[in-house]
Amino acid sequence: MSRPQPPRLVPPPDLYGRPRPDRYLQALDWLASKYVPLFTGKDRYGTRPRPPETHPQELTVVSREPVADDVVSLRLATGDRRLLPRWQPGAHLDLILPSGRRRQYSLCGDPADRYAYRIAVRLLPDGQGGSAEVHRELTAGSTVGIRGPRNAFPFAGDRKVLLLAGGIGLTPVLPMAREAAWRGLDWHLVHTGRSRASLPFAGEVARLAARHPGRVTVLTDDEHGMPSATDLLARAGEGTAVYCCGPVPMLDAVQAAFARSEAKALHFERFSAAPIVDGKPFTLRLRDGRELLVPADRTALEVLRADDPGTPYSCQQGFCGVCKLRVLSGTVDHRDRKLSAQQRADGEMLVCVSRAAEGECLELDV
Template structure:
């Protein structure tokens, strides 16, 4: 293959030399293209480092529904915050040290603040209760991101489906769809109208494009019923509890839509799990991990302060080092080098049946 430089076209004004602008553009491209596409010694693309940690303050707080509060977070000095796109989430380090992720539900055009909404779950992992009880107006909190594992592609025709607090990323997508003039519609389900946040905001945004389906008025819809609203050739975006996601996924092949995007806010069900053991190197204690539970679940029973966040294998908060044993990696975060070094994300990764993984620490 010939790798010689391609001659630049002649000057646009007919002079006997290369065009100056294209010569300048060629020089810039030759300088920056290798930087933008460079790879490390393992052949992986090298991407810019993640954004620095954020120092945030709770600028405003509001009750949006039963057991749901929204927080508006700003930089203490008022400086613009990093940009984000619909579907993105924010990492928060709560005063106790717990790390949690919350979808951004504000306006991406507003660079002065982020908005999140959190439902209080008394029997959850403790993060939502802490947000409700301690993050009052004026409270400082550390953050990271934003990051996006649920990007909105702005398809020409879109059906947005949200269950309960799953409306948070979907609301930002609806705002984007309306701003772009897309053919969009939104269905929001919940236990009751009183439990469904942002109902008035949604109705004001989309009018009859928005449909609210409280369970106590309409019953609990299944996936096929929800997907009947999808235009032919459309893309479906859904966020909500696991039963809703499973029902939508099961009915998707029979609907008129052609693409399905989803995000769950609880751990994904374990598929093809096998029982194995964990040995804690510091104490020598052996913890059995059943086929239907994750290593994280078992570790948290032993130590409730075990760090975690996404429970889906992409944030890296639950990373542990394995000093012996074979790991079945099921995450979307660790590199080949990190896996070779013995790192493991205990929220999703496992071991072969009967294997014992020894964890450092």
């Protein structure tokens, strides 16, 4: 006995009972699919498409405001307000300034804001000119080249966290504090500086303290005296991870005192070159045959800049790669955190941190 076949489905008639699709409605649907997106930027269901994420080479200064004595905050965005690449607390942006100088500044805004990056720059009168150029040239409406974001100071989100910020060192630490609060971590932020007027984003820090009582401490030299590293680390209980960013004396003191604390880990970011460890004098030979002596207490970059102030550099810590040069002969003592094994084998060197053995001569392709 054969199984009965199911009845064949027949499309319903159109509005007038005709056994075919309604041509008038088909035409309206086609017109809507073409012209609604064209004139409204939306699809026919009213959904506006998300602008694509881009990796821009240039951003515009959309706003600029003073946030402390000699500190300006800049908001940077694309000209057409496109989505920017994501970033995490601790990340920084490379700025290529109009002069060609490249400088790195920590992102200090909200990672959830995908349409703008925020940085803050303190004017350094005795610096190399980068901060002065930012203060002088980067006004609202001006454009600046960028690279990044990149992160050499990542926030791991440990269960217990002590955040230490000295002055402008708050810039990478402030997003970490917000992240720690959002995650429900056991955290504490200490912001130190000469005076309250010198502390950037004091209003934001105050609001953070009001929302999270007992988790934010502000210490200024003129009110409380200069805190010792031991005093700062006393807030790190057993198993605490410490994140520290600030001037070199603060970082050196915290590193020296860390072993005596109960903290389990120390993460830090420097504003300037790390101190030279176990340096020995060596020589650089340039293409024109001249030889430059690198003393034990100076870097190859410092010596090259003394000979040619236009020598490019940025982080001075061995991770950005701006100062990379090719070595034609000689053995390099690599101390960077950037080059791959293949790049090193090919003769590349970051002259901001890498050195040579005592008495060695490195012949550079420069």
